[in-house]
Amino acid sequence: MNSPTHDSSSDLVRWAAFSCVLVPVVLVLYGTSLGGAAGTALGLAAVTGVCRVLLRQSERCAARTPAEENTAHRARHSRTHSATPRGGRHSGGPSPVD
Template identity: 55%
Template structure:
């Protein structure tokens, strides 16, 4: 029986954050070009390009922070909301 062949394309969730940022930059360049081709003003296309670039930069910063925080071990307990060493108080009515 032959060995199974691994897929040539990785799953979308397995792509690194840099691939996502590359596609966002591509969109930042493509959208204004399409707007200009459809007859929008250069000022309007430039405004859209700047807005998309700002969103892309913000998302890149958040992605990098998320990856950095995900690789760091957490000091807080992972289960439950009660973090005290004290026994819970029972209220009787």
């Protein structure tokens, strides 16, 4: 089953693609040259493509982040710290001087 985020981003890309077709048609109907409308269509398609790539990358990062945090969290707590002292005073190394 698709997540709500995936559905909304797919819908957004579909509407953007629809706009890439609709806007040039409207421009031609209102008297813009075919070359100008084609240039507009190419520009909108380029922007739509870049936005789609960025949305997909964002979705992948959002899906990957919780899994990585769980792995890092478990790894941090599974380490043994037998060589390092826990609290209190220790006599190793130089101490800072005021």
